[in-house]
Amino acid sequence: MTSYTQTFGAATIYPANVTYNQLNLSVAQKYQLSWPIDNNTSSNSGTLGSSLILARIMDINCAIAGASIGLPNTALTGPGEQVTFNNTGSQPFTVYNFAGTVVATIAAGAAFVLYYSPIPSSQWIAFQLGSSVSAPSVAAIAGPGLYSASGLLGQNILVVTSSTSGYTFGSGDESKLYTWSGGSGTWNLPSSGTIAASIPGYYIQIKNNGSGQLSLTPTGTDNINGSNAALAFSPGDSAIVVNDGAGNWYTVGFGNASNNIFQFLLINLAGLSGTYTLSGSELNKIAYRFSGLLAGNIQIVVPSTVQQYWIDNITTGGFNLTAGVSGQASPVAIGAGSRVITYCDGSNLVNASTGGLAVPIAVNQGGTGATSAGAALTNLGGTTVGVNVFTASAASVAQTSMNVLDAGTAVSLSVAMG
Numbered sequence: 001m002t003s004y005t006q007t008f009g010a011a012t013i014y015p016a017n018v019t020y021n022q023l024n025l026s027v028a029q030k031y032q033l034s035w036p037i038d039n040n041t042s043s044n045s046g047t048l049g050s051s052l053i054l055a056r057i058m059d060i061n062c063a064i065a066g067a068s069i070g071l072p073n074t075a076l077t078g079p080g081e082q083v084t085f086n087n088t089g090s091q092p093f094t095v096y097n098f099a100g101t102v103v104a105t106i107a108a109g110a111a112f113v114l115y116y117s118p119i120p121s122s123q124w125i126a127f128q129l130g131s132s133v134s135a136p137s138v139a140a141i142a143g144p145g146l147y148s149a150s151g152l153l154g155q156n157i158l159v160v161t162s163s164t165s166g167y168t169f170g171s172g173d174e175s176k177l178y179t180w181s182g183g184s185g186t187w188n189l190p191s192s193g194t195i196a197a198s199i200p201g202y203y204i205q206i207k208n209n210g211s212g213q214l215s216l217t218p219t220g221t222d223n224i225n226g227s228n229a230a231l232a233f234s235p236g237d238s239a240i241v242v243n244d245g246a247g248n249w250y251t252v253g254f255g256n257a258s259n260n261i262f263q264f265l266l267i268n269l270a271g272l273s274g275t276y277t278l279s280g281s282e283l284n285k286i287a288y289r290f291s292g293l294l295a296g297n298i299q300i301v302v303p304s305t306v307q308q309y310w311i312d313n314i315t316t317g318g319f320n321l322t323a324g325v326s327g328q329a330s331p332v333a334i335g336a337g338s339r340v341i342t343y344c345d346g347s348n349l350v351n352a353s354t355g356g357l358a359v360p361i362a363v364n365q366g367g368t369g370a371t372s373a374g375a376a377l378t379n380l381g382g383t384t385v386g387v388n389v390f391t392a393s394a395a396s397v398a399q400t401s402m403n404v405l406d407a408g409t410a411v412s413l414s415v416a417m418g
Helices: 192-198 373-379 384-390 395-402
Strands: 020-025 030-032 057-062 068-070 082-087 093-096 102-106 111-117 123-128 146-149 152-155 159-162 177-180 185-188 203-208 214-217 231-233 238-243 248-255 264-268 274-277 287-291 298-302 307-313 321-325 332-334 339-344 349-351
Touching (some): 102 123, 177 185, 307 332, 332 349, 373 384
Parallel strands (some): 020 057, 030 068, 159 177, 264 287, 274 298, 298 321
Antiparallel strands (some): 082 111, 093 102, 111 123, 146 152, 238 248, 307 339, 339 349
16 A cells, blocks of 8 residues: 655645634633634534634633643644734633644733744744733743743752762753762762753752762863862752853852851760661761760761761770771770760771870970989979988988988997097
8 A cells, every 4th residue: 555644745735714713711621723624613612602713813712720722733734824812811821732732821911923833843933922911931931940830930940869879960950959868979970061062051959968978070170169079068068060161060059057066965875885876866966975884895986978076985884985987997995084086087087186195294394304203303403312302212211311310320439539
């Protein structure tokens, strides 16, 4: 059987030139229009008896919200078909093409001209005429981050949540908000120049709702805020990440706003041993005091994110308290009754004190400048006799040092007579 793809050798079939038609839209439904060919006189059910024929000028009395008009199939006509819609009613209505895509939303009192064009692709083109009530065709201008709502343009932020998996952003992520809800992970930015070639002004939005550090990594020689290194999002951090198309990414509003930078938390470890992992509301504090009678040695596990920890150990029971990230080979030890300032560098918990007390302490710094009692006395101004007396183990030793005899000691004198 012979098949045909074009009717009558691609020659345009011109519908009858029906100049004017008037429709009353009183039901919240789609009113499907037809070309005025083949004696098509289909009735407009539910209206005043007007026919569902597309004319050059259409006066539409829309009296109910939710009503719409469907245009006929453009495959039955050719480029250049034109229609003017004038909304004489009190409610807006939407015009759809034959495939069901929005062409225009026409507000009460507005008038639009629509014409069929094959450039750049087969579609109806809509533009508004002057009217008593001016309203833009928001359906035609809505794009990423924007949507059409009853003839108005609204902001639309689509939230896409990812838990623990890595991800590389692309053109389909424009203006979306991505939230991280896992532990440590990495997301990758697209090439700044490549994405800008298709979407100028490309941006994404990121929020770390997880328990670990999220690294946002640029591609190649691209940078974020002037640095080629990955940008670390700690739990609670968020930002809008904007591309300039020249290899640069910038963050807007980066960081976790806090009204009180220094926060204190008391955690009771009574009856516990093994490991205790900070989580939930226990995170992102600075000063931690651990109390209670321990049942055994215990390690405090902190997230592998950059943070400082002031740890005060007032636990009892004689067991060891240590702190570090999960799996840290040498966690920091905090003795009972001791306080230690530590910080996490993203990999391990580190004791902020780099060394102990240097001895001996000089006299001019409040010390003795010595490591023995005798030397300390000498450095503090003591004489040899004084030091010997001060350190003597018995009175007789002290007397000997001073060349003094005991009162009970017999003394024999020999007198030379001349």
